[in-house]
Structure formats: C-alpha cells, structure tokens
Amino acid sequence: MEAFTTHTGRAVPLRRSNVDTDQIIPAHWLKKVTRDGFEDGLFEAWRKDGEFVLNRPERQGATVLVAGPDFGTGSSREHAVWALQNYGFKAVISSRFADIFRGNSLKNGLLTVVLPQPTVDALWELTEADPTAEVTVDLVARKVTAPGVEADFELDENARWRLLEGLDDISITLRHEEDIAAYEAKRPSFKPQTLPA
Amino acid sequence: MGRTLAEKVWDDHVVRRAEGEPDLLFIDLHLLHEVTSPQAFDGLRKNGRRVRRTDLTIATEDHNTPTLDIDKPIADPVSRTQLETLRKNCAEFGVRLHPLGDVEQGVVHVVGPQLGLTQPGMTVVCGDSHTSTHGAFGALAFGIGTSQVEHVLATQTLPMAPFKTMAVTVNGELPEGVTAKDLILAIIARIGTGGGQGYVIEYRGEAIEKLSMEARMTICNMSIEAGARAGMIAPDETTFAYLEGREHAPKGADWDAAVKYWRTLRTDEGAVFDHEVVIEASELAPFVTWGTNPGQGAPLSASVPDPASFTDPSEKLAAENALKYMGLTAGQPLREIAVDTVFVGSCTNGRIEDLRAAAALLRGRKVADGVRMLVVPGSVRVALQAVEEGLDKVFTEAGAEWRHAGCSMCLGMNPDQLKPGERSASTSNRNFEGRQGKGGRTHLVSPQVAAATAVLGHLASPADLSDVREPAGV
Ligand code: SF4
Numbered sequence: 001m002e003a004f005t006t007h008t009g010r011a012v013p014l015r016r017s018n019v020d021t022d023q024i025i026p027a028h029w030l031k032k033v034t035r036d037g038f039e040d041g042l043f044e045a046w047r048k049d050g051e052f053v054l055n056r057p058e059r060q061g062a063t064v065l066v067a068g069p070d071f072g073t074g075s076s077r078e079h080a081v082w083a084l085q086n087y088g089f090k091a092v093i094s095s096r097f098a099d100i101f102r103g104n105s106l107k108n109g110l111l112t113v114v115l116p117q118p119t120v121d122a123l124w125e126l127t128e129a130d131p132t133a134e135v136t137v138d139l140v141a142r143k144v145t146a147p148g149v150e151a152d153f154e155l156d157e158n159a160r161w162r163l164l165e166g167l168d169d170i171s172i173t174l175r176h177e178e179d180i181a182a183y184e185a186k187r188p189s190f191k192p193q194t195l196p197a
Numbered sequence: 198m199g200r201t202l203a204e205k206v207w208d209d210h211v212v213r214r215a216e217g218e219p220d221l222l223f224i225d226l227h228l229l230h231e232v233t234s235p236q237a238f239d240g241l242r243k244n245g246r247r248v249r250r251t252d253l254t255i256a257t258e259d260h261n262t263p264t265l266d267i268d269k270p271i272a273d274p275v276s277r278t279q280l281e282t283l284r285k286n287c288a289e290f291g292v293r294l295h296p297l298g299d300v301e302q303g304v305v306h307v308v309g310p311q312l313g314l315t316q317p318g319m320t321v322v323c324g325d326s327h328t329s330t331h332g333a334f335g336a337l338a339f340g341i342g343t344s345q346v347e348h349v350l351a352t353q354t355l356p357m358a359p360f361k362t363m364a365v366t367v368n369g370e371l372p373e374g375v376t377a378k379d380l381i382l383a384i385i386a387r388i389g390t391g392g393g394q395g396y397v398i399e400y401r402g403e404a405i406e407k408l409s410m411e412a413r414m415t416i417c418n419m420s421i422e423a424g425a426r427a428g429m430i431a432p433d434e435t436t437f438a439y440l441e442g443r444e445h446a447p448k449g450a451d452w453d454a455a456v457k458y459w460r461t462l463r464t465d466e467g468a469v470f471d472h473e474v475v476i477e478a479s480e481l482a483p484f485v486t487w488g489t490n491p492g493q494g495a496p497l498s499a500s501v502p503d504p505a506s507f508t509d510p511s512e513k514l515a516a517e518n519a520l521k522y523m524g525l526t527a528g529q530p531l532r533e534i535a536v537d538t539v540f541v542g543s544c545t546n547g548r549i550e551d552l553r554a555a556a557a558l559l560r561g562r563k564v565a566d567g568v569r570m571l572v573v574p575g576s577v578r579v580a581l582q583a584v585e586e587g588l589d590k591v592f593t594e595a596g597a598e599w600r601h602a603g604c605s606m607c608l609g610m611n612p613d614q615l616k617p618g619e620r621s622a623s624t625s626n627r628n629f630e631g632r633q634g635k636g637g638r639t640h641l642v643s644p645q646v647a648a649a650t651a652v653l654g655h656l657a658s659p660a661d662l663s664d665v666r667e668p669a670g671v
Contacts, residue, residue, distance in 0.1 A: 031275040033235035033282040035243075078236075078343055107344060158217075169344070170246070173221060173352045176213050180249075180354055183212045183223050190447040190455035191225055192314050194255040194293050 001109045003166030006138040007090045009063030010131065011146075012053055013124040019067060020074030021101060025083040027075075038083035058131035066123045066135075067094040072101025081108045091137040093144065095120050106159045107169060113137060113144060119151045139163060199465025201362045202431050203397040206337040206462065210320050212354050219356040225319035225336075227349050229256035229292065230305045231283040232610070233324025237347035238286040248290045250353040255314065256287050256294040259304045260610045264573050264600035267297055276611065290350075303576020303602045306330040306544035310414065311578055313443025317432035317459040322349055327544050327626065328427075329420040333413035334440075335432035335462050337397070340421060360426050361471040363396040364464075367404035369478040374659050376554070377412035378546060378624065378643035380404070380476075381419040382484040382494045388474060390492040393425030396472065399464060400430050404478035410439040411550040418545045419626050422491035431463045483658040485531055486628050486641040488519030493628075495531060497646065497658050503527035522630055523638050524618070531656050534640065538621040539570040539597075539651040540633070541644055543607035546624035547575025549582050551644040556588040558648035558659055559595040565654035570597035571613060573605040597651065609634040622650040 029041040046052045053059060065084065071094040072080060081104045084092065092110065095117040105112045115123075126133050126146055135146040139160060144151050155163075162172070173180075200208070213221040227250075234256070241247065248254060261276035271277040280297065287294035295301040301308060306327055309315045317335035322328060324346040331338035341355065349355055365384055385392075398420050400413075408416070413430045420428025437456055440446045447455040486494040487501050493516065495502065504516035504527065520527065525534065541547070541555050552574060564570045572592045574580035580602050583589055589599045606613040607625040615621055615637025624647050628639035640656060649657040 030232075031279060033278055034239050035236045076342060082236075104342075104344070169348050169356065170244070170351045173348065173354055173356065176221065179213045179221070180223070180352060184353075187223075188454065188458070190451040190458075191319070192316060192445040192447070193252040194226075194314065194445075195252040197252075 001166045001168040004090070004109060004111050004139055004163040006136065006140060007063065007111075008134050008136040009090065010059070010061065010133070011064040011066050011123065011127040011135045012059050012062045013127045014053060014065060014067045015124060017068035018070045018073060021072055021077050021080040022074055024072065024080040025077065029083070030077060030079060035082055036086050038079055039086040039088070042083040042087045056131075061088070063088055063090045064135045064137065065089050065092045066120060066127065067092060068120075069094060069096040069117065071097050072105075073098040076100045076104070078104045078108070081105045081110050085110050093120060093123065093137075106163065109163060109166070109168075111137060111139060111163060113153045115144060115151050115153055119144075119149065122149050199468035201464045201468045201470060202335060202399055202429055202462055203337060203360070203362055203427070204468075206318050206320065206335070209318065210337075219358050221354050222320055222357050223354055224322050224349050225253060226309065226314055226321045227254045227353070228305045228309055228321070228323035228328070229254065229283070229346070230259050230323070230325065231279040232260045233343050233346055234286065235279065235282045236343050237324070237350055238290065240344070240347040241290070241350055246351045248292060248350045251291045251293070253353060254292050254350070255309070256283060256292050257302055257305050257308050258283060258295070258297050259302075260604045260608065262297045262302075262601075262603040263612050264603050264605045265612070267601050272612070300577050300581070303574070303578065304544045304547060304604055306414075306418065307547060307575035307579065310334065310410070311443070311576060313440055313446035316440060316446070316455070317436060318462050322355065326421045327418050329425070330414050330418040330544055332417040332420065332427050332429040333410060334436055335429060335459070337427060337429065338417075339427050360397045361395050363393065363398045363425070363472040363474065364470040365398055365400050365474045365476065366402040367400065367476045367478050368402050369404060370407065371404050371478045371481060374645065375478075375481050375483060376643040376645060377408055377415040379481060379484040380478070381416045382486065382491065382641060383481055384474075384476065385419065385423045385492050386484070386494040387476070388423050390422060390490050391424045393420060393423035396425050397427045397429060398423070398425045399470070400428060401464070405430055406433065408435075409550060410435060411548045414548065415545055419491065422626055432459045483643065483646050485622075485646060485656055486639075487523065487525060487531060488516060489522055489628055489630050490515070490519075491626065491628060491641060493519055494641070497531050497656060499531055501525045501527055501529045501531065524620075532661070533655055534620070535655045536620045536622045536640070536650055537568060538615060538619055539564070539568060539647050540573070540606040540621055540623040540625065541647050542571070542573030542575065542605050543625035544575060544604075545626040546644050547573060547579065549579050551624065552579065552583050552588050553586070555644040555648040556591040558645060558662060559597065559652070560591050562595055562652045562662070564596035564651045568651055568654050570595075570651045571600055571606055572597050573600045573613075574602045577602050595651075606633050608632055609637070615639075622647050622656060
C-alpha cells in the first residue's frame with residue numbers, strides 16, 4: 001500500500017448526498033477478476049450525461065473528491081474504493097461516510113476526510129468558481145487547506161499511522177509472524193487438513 | 198462466570214491479544230469460490246506473497262456454474278473468466294480445487310460439511326455471507342470480504358472485532374409438517390433483518406437439539422439474514438454421528454481426542470448472553486415470505502399484511518415498497534398467490550434431506566401446468582446420493598427439471614434466472630429485489646412448501662395436498 005502523508009490536487013465537487021456503492025460502481029462490474037481497471041465503471045450511470053461534473057474538461061486530472069453527506073452507503077463492495085483509486089482519486093471529503101465504506105477506504109489507502117458540512121459547502125463553492133483551485137489534504141498536520149479554506153480533521157491514531165506508513169492489514173499481521181508460528185505449533189493433531197499430509 | 202460456546206471457540210483461537218487492538222484469530226478452514234477470491238490472489242501476486250496454509254484451504258466452483266450442459270464451454274464470458282481465473286490461481290498457489298465436473302464440486306457450504314472438513318470448535322471463513330452455515334457444527338464461521346480473504350490466504354489469521362452474544366431458545370417440539378426453514382423464517386420475522394447485528398447467535402433448546410445436522414445447517418445458514426455475524430449450535434451426539442467416518446473427520450485416537458474436546462463446547466451453566474429470545478416451537482406453522490427481505494414473512498395461513506398496520510414508519514414504507522415490487526395487495530391470502538417457478542436447492546435447502554422431503558411429496562403427483570420446477574442438488578455428492586435413491590426419477594416424472602449441482606437460481610449469476618415479473622417459491626435464503634433475476638419476485642419457503650406449491654400452482658403446505666393424487670391414484 002502506498003503511504004499517504006500529504007496530497008495536493010484539484011477537486012471534483014459532487015453535490016449529491018447518499019451516493020451508494022452501486023452508484024459508485026454498478027454491480028455488473030463485480031465480475032472482474034483484478035483490482036484495477038475499474039476507472040471506467042466509476043459513477044458509470046451518471047457519466048452517460050456529458051454534463052456530469054466528472055465529464056467536464058476542467059475536471060480532468062482532479063484527485064480530490066468533495067462529496068455530499070452519507071457517501072458510500074449500501075453494499076459493502078470494496079470495488080467502490082478501487083474504482084475511486086483507479087480513477088485517480090487520492091482523497092474523498094464528505095461530512096459523513098457510511099462505516100463500511102470508510103473502513104474499506106482506509107484499509108486500501110484512500111483517505112476519507114470528514115469535515116463539517118459548512119466547510120464542504122465552502123469547498124464546493126470555491127472549486128465550482130475556480131476549477132483550478134488546489135486542495136491540500138495534509139495527514140501529518142490533519143488539516144485540509146485551499147484558498148480561503150482551512151479546516152482540521154480527525155482520524156483515529158491507528159488508521160493514521162497505517163496510512164502514514166503505508167501499511168496494509170497483512171503487513172501489520174506479518175509483523176507478528178512469530179505469534180502465528182507459535183500458535184500453529186500447538187494446534188491439536190485432530191484438526192482437519194485439506195491436503196494429504 | 199461461565200463462558201458461552203462462541204466465547205470458548207473464540208478464546209481457543211487467539212493468536213495475539215493486545216490492548217486497544219482487535220484479537221488476531223487463527224483460522225482453521227478457509228473455503229474459496231470463484232467470485233470473491235480473484236482479487237485476493239491478485240493482491241498476493243502484486244505483493245509477492247504466498248498462501249501460508251494451503252493445507253487449510255479448499256476451493257470449489259459454484260456461483261457461476263451452469264446447471265445444464267456442463268460439458269460445454271460456459272457461454273457467459275464473464276462467468277467463464279471467473280472460473281478460469283480460479284483454476285489458474287489454485288494451480289499457481291497450490292490450492293486444492295474441485296472444479297465443475299469434479300465429484301466433490303458443489304455449493305461451497307454444502308461441500309465443506311460433507312467432506313467432514315467442518316468440525317466443532319473450528320474457525321471457518323469464506324468470502325461469502327452464508328458461511329454461517331458451518332456454525333451448525335459448533336464452529337465459529339464468518340463470511341468475510343475480499344481483502345480479508347487475501348489476509349487469511351497470506352497469514353491464516355484474521356483480526357476480528359469483538360462480538361455480542363444472543364441466545365435463541367426454541368422450546369418444545371416442532372409440530373408435524375413444520376421444518377427448520379419455517380423456524381428460521383419465523384425467527385427472522387420476529388427479531389428483524391437487523392436484529393442480529395453485532396451478535397453471534399446460539400440456537401438452543403429442545404426443538405434445536407432434535408434437529409438433524411442438515412436442518413441445523415438450514416437454521417445457521419440464515420443467521421446472516423437476521424444481520425448476525427454468525428450462528429451456532431452446540432455439538433452433540435447428532436453432530437458426532439454425522440461426522441464419524443467422513444473423509445476428513447479424525448480417525449482412531451484422534452477421533453477420541455477430538456470428541457473429548459468437542460464435548461466441552463457447550464455454553465456453561467451461568468454464562469450470560471447479551472440478549473435472549475425465546476420461541477415456543479408448538480406455536481409455529483409453515484412460514485413464507487411475502488416481501489423483499491427475509492424478515493417480511495408470515496404463516497402460510499395468513500394474508501398479505503396491510504402496510505398501514507406497521508407502527509414503525511420505516512417498516513411501513515418497506516412494506517409498501519415490497520407489495521408494489523411483489524405485485525401483491527394487502528389482505529390477499531398468502532395461499533392464493535400463484536407462482537410460475539419453483540426452485541429447490543441452494544446452501545439453505547439443497548442437501549439430501551431437503552431433496553428427500555420434496556420428493557416424498559411429489560411422488561405420484563404432477564407439477565401443475567404452467568409451473569416450471571427446478572431441482573438443483575447442492576453438490577455432486579448430493580446428486581449422486583439422490584440418483585441412488587431414485588429421487589431424480591421422482592422429480593422428472595412429476596415434471597420437474599433435475600439439474601446439475603451449483604448455486605443456480607439462488608442468485609442471478611448463472612443462466613438460471615427469473616424473468617421480469619416472474620414469481621417463484623424458492624428454498625433459497627434471499628428474496629431481495631432482483632436476487633433471482635431482474636424484476637423477479639421471490640417467496641422464500643421450505644422444500645415441503647416448495648413441493649406442495651409446485652403441485653397446486655399456488656403457495657401451499659403439504660397438508661393442502663392430502664387429496665391431490667395423480668388420476669391413476671398411485
Ligand atoms: S447457494 Fe446461494 S446463498 Fe448459497 S453460496 Fe450459493 S449463491 Fe450464496
């Protein structure tokens with residue numbers, strides 16, 4: 001997993017609330033067998049509309065998504081996070097995220113930042129008025145800054161440490177490989193095995 | 198203070214416990230199938246990791262497999278890719294696989310128990326929510342997501358958040374004609390689809406103890422539909438008898454040691470559950486769903502409820518939406534609902550006892566005109582057993598279709614689907630909108646109700662069949 005310290009990029013203002021994971025990545029994309037290549041499925045239904053914000057030429061290359069409240073509700077599919085990352089987003093800002101989506105995103109290195117709705121409104125107004133405006137998400141200082149906007153955000157210490165170090169769950173567990181080996185050594189012999197010994 | 202069954206199994210699997218962190222648990226058995234594993238293997242590959250314990254891992258193909266013409270190439274390219282990817286991954290990482298055409302192939306939750314791989318006191322995981330099925334053996338069995346699948350492949354462990362415990366005690370005896378499926382549907386209707394959230398449910402009481410292993414699997418299978426993390430039943434003589442002699446069951450001295458340990462896996466006298474629910478078995482009757490979630494069910498003798506009768510505004514809205522989607526009107530007797538499709542199968546009710554129960558009612562009778570009945574064994578082994586007992590003949594003679602093993606019409610991921618507006622009586626576990634095909638309408642039922650419904654063409658219980666015989670009067 002890539003480490004996240006601080007990121008600066010242009011933003012996409014997404015003025016919609018209750019964006020569920022089926023809208024982020026429709027179910028028929030779930031049949032893919034890799035972790036990448038989901039970028040074309042991101043917000044697929046909405047992107048059929050040429051005026052949809054993601055389709056606007058001035059939004060190309062943007063890396064910060066500023067979304068409405070209750071982002072990521074619905075099915076627990078992790079593909080929603082991959083789709084956002086494959087598309088190029090590094091951080092998503094919203095006043096409220098669905099729990100499972102937030103858990104999935106932090107695990108995968110996509111920083112979800114919770115800011116009060118007035119701050120989200122300010123970011124929407126700013127980036128709508130000036131699409132070139134850059135937003136900085138600083139995980140070290142736990143701060144979001146943009147021209148005329150400055151806001152602190154919270155993130156639990158454990159999640160923050162993992163993002164800063166770029167540690168995924170597996171690498172963290174493998175730090176305790178000795179504990180695993182010790183447990184394995186004392187498992188009873190009657191436990192079944194799937195392969196011939 | 199005593200411990201519950203779930204707590205005992207949990208404690209026996211703690212690899213590492215640290216303040217402020219979730220416990221790291223060892224996983225005894227990891228089941229894989231084609232839908233939720235590809236990205237996990239992809240992740241291993243990207244990070245140069247291997248499967249830590251191939252000897253505790255097993256894969257089969259089920260969700261995408263067709264149930265007809267299985268010797269022909271799979272028509273849907275996406276399904277084909279998922280299956281081919283699983284085969285490639287298993288070969289590359291050294292994982293045992295039972296592919297389509299293999300004698301041990303089948304729905305993953307039917308295959309594990311039948312091989313004797315699911316045993317009491319184990320931790321079992323699979324990238325599938327109905328992993329709760331394995332709790333029937335007194336195992337702690339969880340459905341997990343794809344990144345957790347990768348985690349288990351790489352480390353054979355999983356960090357797990359603590360759970361709460363719930364006891365569902367079923368007193369007394371189930372009345373004649375009332376099955377495990379009716380019981381679990383009634384339980385879900387009682388506690389709600391969110392009622393089990395955060396809990397591991399232990400089913401106990403006289404009615405549960407009397408159930409066969411297959412019926413216990415039906416109960417635990419649907420724990421997830423009550424929102425529970427898992428469901429469990431304490432192992433007993435029924436469990437041991439089911440396991441003894443199975444391919445992967447312990448043998449000789451190991452068997453004795455295992456049984457000795459398994460006998461300790463009971464909730465201690467004085468252990469306290471965080472929540473308790475008590476059900477009187479004698480009050481139960483055949484139960485069916487009328488709505489679009491498994492909690493929207495009622496006794497077959499009842500009528501479609503009036504949404505206005507729900508006091509909770511969100512339940513009321515859900516009922517309104519459900520009736521609209523299901524094309525039903527309030528007050529309509531459930532027995533008068535006509536179906537065009539009947540599905541017997543899935544990891545809930547696709548085992549041999551389920552097929553026997555359905556066949557017993559179909560013997561000498563005919564599936565009603567205009568009704569399509571699919572019988573899909575949960576695994577190839579189940580199919581072979583059914584053939585040996587002549588059940589396949591009973592089904593085909595009654596006019597039902599006898600298919601190859603797989604998930605089939607439990608979900609619309611393979612060719613067996615409902616068309617928009619079609620209505621099924623289904624022994625599966627989910628009646629969500631579109632679950633069995635876009636626009637399809639699902640009523641969840643027991644195998645017995647499914648068979649009676651197939652004969653009469655409308656939702657019906659076995660008792661309704663008493664005077665329906667083939668003209669010849671067999
Ligand atoms: S039979 Fe249905 S519920 Fe069971 S594993 Fe297959 S799709 Fe899932």
